Amino acid sequence: MTVLARAIDATRRYGDVLALDHVSLDIRAGEVVGLLGPNGAGKSTLINLFAGLRRPTSGTVELFGGSPLDPATRRGIGMTPQETGLPESLRVGEIAEFVCAHFPDRVATAELLARFGLEDLVRRQVGGLSGGQRRRLAVALAFAGRPRLVFLDEPTTGLDVGARRALWEGIRSFHEEGGTVLLTSHYLEEIEALAERVLVVDQGRVLADDSVRAVRGMVGTRRVSLVAERSGDRIDLVVNDPDRLVVELVRSGTPFSGLEIRPATLEEAFLALTSKEPAHV
């Protein structure tokens, strides 16, 4: 399958901060790939390298087989960064028209807005949009030039359920037409709704690169919490098989109390993943 974006041993430092640590991966045509990781994991940095907004400190990043720094190459991508600023006094239809007009093979403004459920807002000034409507518009604009590959950095943060679904529909219809998307999120649920493949990133490293189902299994851990009677200390453990742990504890005759078992949060699962050797790097 055609590789649209490729990182080979890419490292990016900001002063003392190692934002990306020897990352190698491919984004192939037709994929929707979710980039999952906690704050500061390196998700935006990876997108910024692919989009040519930053250069790697070492290693190589390729876009459509060329350099992401080449404007002609970059014309094939669409991008919505984490934060965007749109001119307040322009109308939604005017902004969409302005952005579409930059591309040789542009989407019709009405079609673009309809795809993201924004058709009723075409005459509204941006200053009069809600936060969710602004965000949807910012995401829609990434698709204005019929890109081959779209980067979306936390596209649905701050959206309510309805707006989130409208946005998901827009992304899905692009994918159904063969489009490729790399999107970041803090939520596995969101990535599950859109992507087949998920990259789990933390501290600049790719901890897992697998199907959403496999990663769900990996992070489908449980947190077991109990008080050891001898010391009186509460002990917290993140495990895959809590039943076995409890059976073994009882068998060993260790006195304990206050047993609690609950699903691990994504944060805890990340920590559990980080403490092991990465499955695929």
Ligand SMILES: Nc1ncnc2c1ncn2[C@@H]1O[C@H](COP(=O)(O)OP(=O)(O)OP(=O)(O)O)[C@@H](O)[C@H]1O
């Ligand atoms: N321009 C910069 N200057 C200095 N440090 C930076 C810069 N950009 C990012 N960093 C640091 O690099 C690391 C990775 O940041 P990055 O924004 O890529 O993470 P992220 O996974 O996108 O986080 P979030 O989920 O919070 O958006 C962080 O420690 C961050 O503070």
